[in-house]
Each structure stands twice: as C-alpha cells, then as structure tokens.
Amino acid sequence: MEEVLGILFYLSGFIIIWAMIGYKLSLKIIHRLFKFIKVKKNYSHIPTVTVMVVAHNEEKVILEKLQNLINIDYPADKIQFIIASDHSTDETNQIVRSFISTQPAQQIRLFEVKNRKGKTNAQNEAQKTVITEFLVMTDANSMLDRKAVRELMAAFTSEDISYVTGRVTFINESVSAISGAETIYWDSDLLTREIESQMQTITAGNGALYACRNSEYEDFDLIQSHDTAMPLHFALKQKRAIANHDAIAYEKAGENVEDEFGRKVRMNRLILKHILPDFRILNIFKYKWFTYFYFGHRTCRYLLWLAHFILYVTSALLAGQTWFYMLVFAGQTLFYLIALFTAISKYKNKYFTMVYYYSITIVAQWVGVYKIITGQTKPFWEKAESTR
Numbered sequence: 001m002e003e004v005l006g007i008l009f010y011l012s013g014f015i016i017i018w019a020m021i022g023y024k025l026s027l028k029i030i031h032r033l034f035k036f037i038k039v040k041k042n043y044s045h046i047p048t049v050t051v052m053v054v055a056h057n058e059e060k061v062i063l064e065k066l067q068n069l070i071n072i073d074y075p076a077d078k079i080q081f082i083i084a085s086d087h088s089t090d091e092t093n094q095i096v097r098s099f100i101s102t103q104p105a106q107q108i109r110l111f112e113v114k115n116r117k118g119k120t121n122a123q124n125e126a127q128k129t130v131i132t133e134f135l136v137m138t139d140a141n142s143m144l145d146r147k148a149v150r151e152l153m154a155a156f157t158s159e160d161i162s163y164v165t166g167r168v169t170f171i172n173e174s175v176s177a178i179s180g181a182e183t184i185y186w187d188s189d190l191l192t193r194e195i196e197s198q199m200q201t202i203t204a205g206n207g208a209l210y211a212c213r214n215s216e217y218e219d220f221d222l223i224q225s226h227d228t229a230m231p232l233h234f235a236l237k238q239k240r241a242i243a244n245h246d247a248i249a250y251e252k253a254g255e256n257v258e259d260e261f262g263r264k265v266r267m268n269r270l271i272l273k274h275i276l277p278d279f280r281i282l283n284i285f286k287y288k289w290f291t292y293f294y295f296g297h298r299t300c301r302y303l304l305w306l307a308h309f310i311l312y313v314t315s316a317l318l319a320g321q322t323w324f325y326m327l328v329f330a331g332q333t334l335f336y337l338i339a340l341f342t343a344i345s346k347y348k349n350k351y352f353t354m355v356y357y358y359s360i361t362i363v364a365q366w367v368g369v370y371k372i373i374t375g376q377t378k379p380f381w382e383k384a385e386s387t388r
Helices: 002-034 062-070 092-102 119-127 148-154 177-199 226-236 257-267 271-275 289-302 304-318 323-345 350-373
Strands: 049-055 079-086 108-113 134-139 161-170 209-213 240-251
Touching: 002 177, 002 289, 002 304, 002 323, 049 062, 049 119, 049 148, 062 079, 062 092, 062 108, 079 092, 079 119, 092 108, 108 119, 119 226, 134 148, 134 240, 148 161, 148 209, 148 240, 161 177, 161 226, 177 240, 177 289, 177 350, 209 226, 209 240, 226 240, 226 289, 257 350, 271 289, 271 350, 289 304, 304 323, 304 350, 323 350
Parallel strands: 049 079, 049 134, 079 108, 161 240
Antiparallel strands: 134 209, 161 209
16 A cells, blocks of 8 residues: 555656656756757748637727737738627627727728627637638737737748747736736746747647637637647647747736636636547657657646645655655645635735745646536636736
8 A cells, every 4th residue: 555655646746846847947958959949930921811809898908909909010901800709798899890980991890709609619700701811819908019910920931830829928917926926937938838839839829819820720619728729739730839929919917816716717627638638649759749748748737736636645644654755745734834824814925925826726727627527617707807
C-alpha cells in the first residue's frame, strides 16, 4: 500500500511541478540548443479581411468598440466588419444600427442571431456570410491597436499557417490585486507561446484577438471555444497555429474574485475532454513537437485539480513515514491556509495574493469538473462586468 501511495505522491508532484515550472524551463533550454528563428512577417501581405465581433448585451462598450474598429490601419477597400449580435436584448443592436447609418463609407454589417446559443454558435452562423479571404475575431470589450490587423495578416507567410493569435494587454493591472495577478499570469505565458510558435505550433490561442483563413473555418461544437479548439484542430491537420504578439488587443482583467472565478470556471467547462482530446496527439512521430507541447502545456495543467488533491492526501497518509512527506504535507497546508486567510481578511500582499489567485484557479477546475459530471455546462455565460 505504501508503494502505491508513494507512486501516486511522486506522480502528482511531477505533474504540478512540470505544469508550473518544468515545461517552461525545458522550452527555454530546447530553444537555446536548437536556435529556432523568430516568426517571419510579410507586411506586403494585405488580403481582404472581415473583422467579426460577437456581442451579447454589450451596450456599455459596443459604441467604443465600433469607433475602435473604424480607426484600424488597413485599406478601406479590403476590410469589412460584422457585429454578430447573439440575441441581444438591450440597446446593443440599436447602437450598432445608428452607428452604421453615420458611417456610410465603412463596410459594417449587423448580423442578428435569433436564438442565443453562445459565442461559438454566433461565429458559426455569421461566418457563413463572410466572403473575404481572412477572418479576424475579437471581443466587444477588447480594443485593438491600430496596427493589429496588419500584424495578424503579416504573419500568414506560408500556406501551412492557418491561425495567428495576438496578445492581450490588460490596462487595469494596478486597480486590484486580482487584476494584477491575472496580468502576471498572462505575461508569464507569452514567452512560452512565443517559443512554441518558433518551434512549430501553439496549443491554445487568445479569444481577444486572432485570425484564420476563411476557407479553413470549421463549425465547431457550440460548447467549444476557438481559443482551444482552433489551434488543436489545425495542429491535427498538420497545419500551424502561431502567435504574433505585436498584434495587440487592450482590455480589462477581472477586478474582483467573483468575475475572475466565473471566467475560470467557464474556461474549464470542457476540462475532462481537454486532458487528452484526441488520441492522435500521442503520435510523436507524426506531430513531433506538438505532442510534447500539448502534454506539457495543456494535459498537465488540466490535471492540476486532481494532482493537488492526490498530493495532499498521499502526503497526509505518508507523513508519519519520513520527514520529507511531513514537510510536503505541512507546506501544502500552510499554502492553503494562506489562501483562506487572504480570502477572508482581504489582506493585501503581493505573494499572498498570488497564492490566493492560484488556489482559486484550482478550485475553478474542480467546479468545472463538477458541472461536467452533473450536466450543468452550457455554451454561453454571463460576462464579467468589471471587464467592461
């Protein structure tokens, strides 16, 4: 029995350490050894583009978003805009119609989805009306840098590149401890995606800003999100999904625990499937670095909820055997007590906040698993108000 507990202890510990530290460190080492070149760009590549914005009851930000869109630096005769309103019941549609009437020179359309089925469904329906070569997706609360579309298009330098994601920059990192922690997390992920891009392909994108070839668009299941579905889909077709972090979208991070926790629960609504979404990934001879990327960057992260539970239980059961098990058990207990203390007291400390932020990430995974098991997952969600 002790041998089994020991195996589970070390396996769960490996998953946690590899997901949070080991994978990123290994990428840096591999990148230096093989000296991969940076993602190439071709700024003379200026194809026709449709920028799509999916909006559900976005009356607070939709006018600012529309004004942001028409200020994008891209030839007017090669860019179109479509607002896919996912059964909005507030003033969103009226605001869009009024704006269109004041901008006759701009190619802006309102596409109204009659039944609310979520963002992916709205994208699936609206895409069928798109005739341009490329499709750029962005959120209603994400304001694009003027050069964002040019940057995305410049990265499509070969036919094997099917997807390009941009970078989200949070404009409110100093507003609260939670928004600051979210900023630190995203910033730490940028280098990882940069290296994955240079070596082969990324494992997940960014919903705030990304682009794909219109001819290669797929109608994904409504419960899926393009952030995770598209890079995986193209990788299995032996196409590339890359990151160009010079294509920038600005938005607000969640400023309170409720908003950020809700967002993380939504992100984990398919967590069990994402652990190993397709057995083909295991074929390292065919998919090469992508197999390594997915295991390190995705599978291990999607197993954190289980790994932390197993590590805590096994270390508790083995604590009386050696000082090492006792130390690990005590360290975990202290870690969770710090998170609980921070949650209750609202104590503001950078390191305590990071412990708290990480802990709610793990709890959100557990909630995601619970919702999957109980059949409570849904393809749509309520937006985080603090991000508007």
